[in-house]
Amino acid sequence: MITSFIHRFSSPKSFVEVTARFFSYVMYLGLFLLATGWIWGLAFAPEDAIQGNSYRIIFLHVPASIFAQLIYFFMAVCALMHLVWRVKLAAYLIKSSAPVGALITFIALFSGSIWGIPTWGTWWQWDARITSTLILFIMYLGIITLHSSFSNAEKADRLMSILVVVGVVNIPIIKKSVDWWSTLHQPASITISEAPSIDLSMLYPLLISISGMGLTLIALGILISKLYIITREKTKKWVQNYV
């Protein structure tokens, strides 16, 4: 029963049609929130007592780091769906999320290392979180390369899903193992269990930037997956009617 339920709501056709309906809302809301969060953070949030103005990179760096990981977990869920229920759409979504993930992971790494220059005096450190983000970036590249190196796309889908699932098991292991090194990072600024250690006037723009970044990336993901679905299914009738 679950299988038939999933298959009914996961046809590539209905995905493209449904997402097209609210794509522009997602994108404009995302861009609006992102602009609000960043302008607030860059211009109106007070200066940090210790780090000075360079802390303002946080409004880009933290959202990027969060989504670098969230996108991978999303891909892992899709990979399981693809392997267990053979949902085609899930494989399409993995394939189209991977470049978004790679992009945002690169931004997280880049913004982090620039931020490191004024605060730590170095742009690179083999610190736990930087290293695990770098490994995450390699994992995204591996997934993209793996899929594009096979001419039989369905075979590539299956192999990619296997790799994604193995990779998601690896993420906590990487975290634990690199935690053994001394770590430079400040502890996470926002935690659910404890009261935030960050001032409210900085927290609000940060939260707004995170949600804005999320919506913007979802919009980008929708766009890329639409492109990919049409590429894959271009011989199907619904595509020819759709375009």
Next chain:
Amino acid sequence: MINLLTHEAFKLRHRLRAWLGPLLIMVLVLIAFPLSIDVSQYDLNKFYFSIIVVSLLVISFLATESIFSEDYEDGSLEQIYLEEKDFYKVVLTKISIYIFFIGIPMSLIGSLFSFANGVAADETPKIFVILTFSTLILFNIFSFGSALSINKGAMLGVLVSLPLALPVIVLLGRAIRTVQYGEGFIEVLSLLAGVGLILAAVMPIIISATLKTHLE
């Protein structure tokens, strides 16, 4: 099963390049490293390990690169599938044979060289045990990488299996430090052994699924 073991051993023994090659490269690296630095300036026994660890990583990758592709390319893998209907046993056998023929000699070479570079005689066996369990882990991981990237070249293999192998390197570095400081050896060793045995049981399942997908 015994039949399978002897067959795989027979095949590997006749591919000199596949099993003696990696060992020779390992020896070469371990000889070349002290020559390339000013030995009088550095305390060699402090960081000679890092070159053992790194060469273990690289050589494990090299050694397992053709573990399945050889059978895949000449069509033997299809024949094996038709007979066995499942790759688990075959994968398990192949990895065991590779560890026996390449992994264990590699660990032996590594521990011998660390002995030659100032590790006490009674600690050399510890190094050997650590290196052996690390090769168990690394061979399983890299076999997965080479199964995924079968006949698609080393670049893909590195990209997909390096993220899996890096935590092992951290663990291995940690384990060797416990030998140097003489504390916590058993804890780290049991962690290594545990991870190794779990991987040795689970990885072949994943690898079989991968190989099956490749045959389609």
Next chain:
Amino acid sequence: MQLITASNLGYSINENRLFHNLTFSLETGCGLHIKGGNGSGKSTLIRILLGLTSPSKGEVVFFKPNLNISYLGHKNAIKQYLTPLQNLELIFAPSELDDAMTWMQTFGLTKVQDEMTATLSFGQQKKLALIRVLGKSSDLIVLDEPFVGLDDLSRDLVSQFLCSRLADGTSLVLTSHIDPGIPCVELILSEQSND
């Protein structure tokens, strides 16, 4: 007695359809000759029958559990770095080795049995690979272009052998551009438009 039935088989690769709605059955002691142009999906159909590839549509039913299949495809499945003799030792159990050696003699491979397989000619390697199928007893023989590279004499030998196996109740599936000279049902795969 029916051995295999295939109903409504269809296969597409990257949404390009190779064949669809294939329905056929194979009886014990019968041959099936799959014909079709290049790229019409002959090898894929064979791999579906073997259970290597799963069809996009339809299904294959085997009426005998644990069917004993011997198969030779495009790839010879012999080791280049071993001698022909060592290859046979890998393939056959010691008890079956005598049969295989008889075939070595018939094919005139005995004089090269201790040389490296890589130095053998294309035809010789093909013969060596065919011994895998010829020297074993099985319920179903599946051959993908078995006659490529064989001289006339060996081709007749193989055809005769396959005929005698058919008479013994073994089934046969093969593809060949050359008329095999074996009593077979023909199955023609034609190029289809994508609609």
Next chain:
Amino acid sequence: MFNFAFSSLHHFLIMDGHGIYVWPVYLVSILLISIGFQVTIRKLKALSKKIKDA
């Protein structure tokens, strides 16, 4: 909460010498994300045209 954190626009751009870190990071990221959108939209248009023509 909504007071401009800098005394002048000039200070806003310089950010006490941290501006050279902050601004490039934002600009490069905006650039990368918008390239992502641009390339996808362009490819999508080309593909639709190709399918329509076929």
